[in-house]
Amino acid sequence: MNRRVLIVIGTVTCLSGCSGIQTTLGNSGVDDSSFIRLFATFLIVCAVMYLLVVAALAGALANRRRLLTVEDGTHHESSPWIRWALITWAALIVVGLAGLTVASFFTDRAAAARAEKPQFTVKIIANQWWWDIIYRTPDVSQIVHTANELHLPVGVEAEVTLQSNDVVHSFWVPNLAGKQDLTPGRTTDVQLLPTRIGLYRGQCAEFCGIQHANMALVVKVESKDEFLRWVAEQRRPAFAPTTPLELAGYRYFTTRECSSCHNIAGTPANGQVGPDLTHVASRRTIAAGAMPMNSGNLFGWVADPQSQKPGNKMPTIGLDPNELHAVVAYLQRLK
Amino acid sequence: MYLRFRNSVLAIAMLELLAACDREKSNPRGQPLAETIPSTSPETIFPGGSRPSTLDPRATDYEQNAFAIAQGQELFGAMNCVGCHAHGGGGMGPALMDAQWRYGGRVDQIAESIAKGRPNGMPAWEGKLTDRQIWELAAYVRSLSGQAPKDAVGSRADELSNTPPQTQTKREPVVPSDSAQQ
Numbered sequence: 377m378n379r380r381v382l383i384v385i386g387t388v389t390c391l392s393g394c395s396g397i398q399t400t401l402g403n404s405g406v407d408d409s410s411f412i413r414l415f416a417t418f419l420i421v422c423a424v425m426y427l428l429v430v431a432a433l434a435g436a437l438a439n440r441r442r443l444l445t446v447e448d449g450t451h452h453e454s455s456p457w458i459r460w461a462l463i464t465w466a467a468l469i470v471v472g473l474a475g476l477t478v479a480s481f482f483t484d485r486a487a488a489a490r491a492e493k494p495q496f497t498v499k500i501i502a503n504q505w506w507w508d509i510i511y512r513t514p515d516v517s518q519i520v521h522t523a524n525e526l527h528l529p530v531g532v533e534a535e536v537t538l539q540s541n542d543v544v545h546s547f548w549v550p551n552l553a554g555k556q557d558l559t560p561g562r563t564t565d566v567q568l569l570p571t572r573i574g575l576y577r578g579q580c581a582e583f584c585g586i587q588h589a590n591m592a593l594v595v596k597v598e599s600k601d602e603f604l605r606w607v608a609e610q611r612r613p614a615f616a617p618t619t620p621l622e623l624a625g626y627r628y629f630t631t632r633e634c635s636s637c638h639n640i641a642g643t644p645a646n647g648q649v650g651p652d653l654t655h656v657a658s659r660r661t662i663a664a665g666a667m668p669m670n671s672g673n674l675f676g677w678v679a680d681p682q683s684q685k686p687g688n689k690m691p692t693i694g695l696d697p698n699e700l701h702a703v704v705a706y707l708q709r710l711k
Numbered sequence: 712m713y714l715r716f717r718n719s720v721l722a723i724a725m726l727e728l729l730a731a732c733d734r735e736k737s738n739p740r741g742q743p744l745a746e747t748i749p750s751t752s753p754e755t756i757f758p759g760g761s762r763p764s765t766l767d768p769r770a771t772d773y774e775q776n777a778f779a780i781a782q783g784q785e786l787f788g789a790m791n792c793v794g795c796h797a798h799g800g801g802g803m804g805p806a807l808m809d810a811q812w813r814y815g816g817r818v819d820q821i822a823e824s825i826a827k828g829r830p831n832g833m834p835a836w837e838g839k840l841t842d843r844q845i846w847e848l849a850a851y852v853r854s855l856s857g858q859a860p861k862d863a864v865g866s867r868a869d870e871l872s873n874t875p876p877q878t879q880t881k882r883e884p885v886v887p888s889d890s891a892q893q
Contacts, residue, residue, distance in 0.1 A: 636790065637789070
């Protein structure tokens with residue numbers, strides 16, 4: 377009995393040690409905190425009931441009748457305390473189930489409630505297999521357009537509007553809130569109120585095709601000042617190329633295949649099909665969290681995206697080495 | 712015993728039939744470097760031009776392949792072909808779901824029209840799309856008039872549509888290019 381209690385306590389302690397960039401027990405957002413409370417309620421209720429069942433079982437085993445004492449045709453009157461124990465047991469079940477139902481109902485309602493006054497709106501459009509992120513402002517020239525990296529100020533309620541361009545996806549940043557589906561032809565939303573500064577990972581949570589697993593999202597929760605600085609950086613048009621190599625990359629990018637799909641603000645490259653690359657070198661990952669942003673990965677990605685993330689929508693162009701070096705040099709300039 | 716043996720032989724034969732299904736074969740990596748757009752027919756632009764050369768052997772890999780047609784459909788929307796050709800019905804540009812082809816209705820001729828551009832507004836996509844993508848687009852364009860096998864086309868269009876799905880599109884005859892000229 378004591379050992380079981382120890383095991384339960386030990387397990388709960390282990391769970392509280394769960395931390396990381398992608399965990400529902402991270403306690404970094406308001407919705408996540410209420411989820412953790414609900415989880416704890418379920419755990420405690422279920423643990424108590426489990427212990428009672430085990431105790432009853434152990435008691436029955438310890439006090440079992442010997443075989444020889446049972447005589448055929450004898451009726452055994454059960455003692456009154458057993459009847460009361462059973463009635464209490466049934467009552468406990470009813471109360472426990474009702475309590476859990478009510479608790480999950482209110483947690484669910486709280487998560488689904490709309491914010492009274494969301495301080496800003498982010499529109500996220502899911503594509504196979506990346507996230508298009510648009511910070512909307514009334515002034516169109518101030519809109520921030522980025523991809524696969526969501527920045528949020530801590531302690532500020534953000535309304536995230538969700539759309540899908542192709543198939544059903546699901547937006548899930550477990551550290552902040554629960555899942556919300558993105559359905560083509562519909563607009564859904566989720567409110568995010570982060571309470572702790574940090575770097576988190578979101579993930580598409582609805583199977584959406586061959587690269588579903590590599591459809592991730594970096595979420596950076598930062599102080600309000602840092603956030604405003606980031607927004608100001610992102611609003612600026614792309615840096616112009618400075619070296620001859622970067623210039624060659626700029627020429628290739630803006631006149632050839634790249635610009636059919638990608639947009640770089642302030643240049644003739646204005647494709648709207650793929651991720652916006654205006655500040656691509658300032659991001660932490662390439663290809664929706666498929667790999668960290670660094671020189672080697674960027675070369676590999678531009679040279680042959682179909683071997684890095686097979687089946688994704690970016691074709692392998694077959695750049696010759698000079699073009700490859702130029703394009704990558706230009707992309708790295710886009711801080 | 713003999714019956715059981717015959718059944719397993721039959722089952723194996725059926726499985727081998729399945730292995731022959733390659734209409735959905737998708738090879739996203741492909742051989743992009745070896746691809747080239749055929750330059751069959753600058754002549755066919757002009758009335759009375761010479762006959763187009765024999766069909767490129769790679770053509771069937773695209774026009775009978777479900778994956779290529781689906782990719783082409785996506786590109787057709789993404790590259791705004793819809794802006795002029797609508798979803799095949801035509802508008803500023805010619806209709807793509809009828810029998811008439813000004814510059815040839817074979818898949819390699821369509822690929823060439825896409826790659827090189829054509830007079831009166833059709834831009835050249837060579838260098839803006841990869842050759843592979845141009846072939847996929849051509850395969851989809853050809854499927855609009857019911858030329859592609861019915862088991863390779865999508866049973867549902869990407870766009871909102873009140874027309875029957877492509878699996879029910881009537882197969883139009885391909886009218887030689889000259890007779891379509893005014």
